Amino acid sequence: MSGFLVGSLGIYTEQLWLLYFGYGFLGGIGLGIGYISPVSTLIKWFPDRPGLATGMAIMGFGGGALIASPLSRQLMNWYDPGYDPAVVGTVPSGNAVAGLFLTLGLIYLVFMMFGAFIIRVPAADWRPDGFDPASVKSKSLVTTENVSANNAIKTPQFWLLWTVLFCNVTAGIGILEQAAPMIQDFFRNGETSTVLAATAAGFVGLLSLFNMAGRFVWSSTSDFIGRKPIYMVYLGVGLVLYVLLATIGSTAIWIFVLLAAVIISFYGGGFATVPAYLRDLFGTYQVGAIHGRLLTAWAAAGVVGPLIINGVLDSRGTPGQLVAGDYRPALFIMVGLLAVGFIANLLIKPVAEKYWEPKTTDVPTAAAAPERSTVR
Amino acid sequence: MSTPASTSTDQQPSHTPTGLIAFAWALVGIPLAYGLYNTVKAASALFGA
Missing domain, CATH: 1.20.1250.20 (MFS general substrate transporter like domains)
Structure with missing residues (x-):
């Protein structure tokens, strides 16, 4: 979100470095964090079906392109009526792209805040009904x-x-x-x-x-x-x-x-x-x-x-x-x-x-101090 | 790192309100339907539709 907003500011002010910094650097960091966190959380919710869980999460990541591409074309057409995505060779104005970045940043803010609001990590002893870890x-x-x-x-x-x-x-x-x-x-x-x-x-x-x-x-x-x-x-x-x-x-x-x-x-x-x-x-x-x-x-x-x-x-x-x-x-x-x-x-x-964590390690406790183990 | 919802083993199960579940599914389902519709419409040109 910050990446889009800073990138938008970069386009408005015609500062290319700000666009790189916002959309590239800040956006890249946010992308990585946003990609990994839901995946590791979902794996913990579905110990019986980790492939399904990670597939769902990463499908969402891939599906974003399906939504963002047509939405971006539509928004740029609204902000710059001279731009017609159906006509090859027409290019949106800088202000239209800046407006697009601003709009997408705000949309993502709402969606991600809602996701962050409802996401929960399961309790350490969580097991789905009928799941036997021994299996x-x-x-x-x-x-x-x-x-x-x-x-x-x-x-x-x-x-x-x-x-x-x-x-x-x-x-x-x-x-x-x-x-x-x-x-x-x-x-x-x-x-x-x-x-x-x-x-x-x-x-x-x-x-x-x-x-x-x-x-x-x-x-x-x-x-x-x-x-x-x-x-x-x-x-x-x-x-x-x-x-x-x-x-x-x-x-x-x-x-x-x-x-x-x-x-x-x-x-x-x-x-x-x-x-x-x-x-x-x-x-x-x-x-x-x-x-x-x-x-x-x-x-x-x-x-x-x-x-x-x-x-x-x-x-x-x-x-x-x-x-x-x-x-x-x-x-x-x-x-x-x-x-x-x-x-x-x-x-x-x-x-x-030799790479395993010690058997005495209590996983929830270990999660609070993740860097303490070394190869023995 | 995130923290567990509870570290207590005798935690009472909580129930998510049906309305919140419906809202969450709508929030992802509606944009996805929009994206799928647009993609299929564009891709149909490949097969002369």
Whole structure:
């Protein structure tokens, strides 16, 4: 909220640094805090269905784009009637964008204050009806022990999962980053494409829908088939789909859309399932803090993904004026990344006992003094 | 870090008012329906609708 308000002030006063500071720096910090807190809280409310819980929370995060995109276009059209989002090439005025930032900041303030008002962390002895904590012990990768955030980052499991998330997100960004020009280029006939710009925008919307749905559906599925197998699907099947996209993706629009949609659903699923995977490996003790550290993989992928795809495409020409074949090298790089992630996931084993918190540790007490444990 | 709602083990269960639950669902449901409607409308152009 503060980020939007400061960013809005930056646009009104034409101070670019204030926009970067508000929307980029303050907004980025708020985004991270707002992302992790509900996830770690929900995991504690649903010890029997952590995948469902994290899927719900992270689906909300992905679903925000579905709402904010059309709402932003509508608001900018209200603030600057000369701007028509349906007409390619029209640009809103600075004041319209500043007004948009201000409005979104106030809307988010109301929503988030309501969320903060009603959210509760469950009591330490909370159990859903009919849930037997002993049942989770039967799954080999699911621990009933707890590992602190400081110890977690010393384990190979943390860095293997970091690699898994990095590869999964980088591959997903490969499509998301260039979705609109990509679908036009895949169906280009000489100078013109059979896919119009407005239709390409619809494709981007469809991807965000599958991104959101994948977060809920796949993460919930992981409660039944296990976290490691679901990542084998995200990365292994995703790899095959990427190969198909690179080879037969340009034969029909429906094939291209179907392949891209499923790939993006895996991308969303990979995001949503990772907190539950962390809970399985490290327990609930500091899962929010561990999740925060793991999300550096997301940040790294956000830099590397566009660098790869833009680097390859720039060497071929200008996106929006290319053909399907120009995308193949970038797509096959993504295939390689998914293969690396697949192997990293296969290598994940239960966390060694030396990293566990002492048995005498009372979890609620430990939560009040989270940094006191070290590797023994 | 957040604190537990209660550290007492003999805590009485509390019941959330139905109106508050309905309001909370409406608060997220209405914007989501708006977003879904707009997305599906835009995406339908892909399939010539």
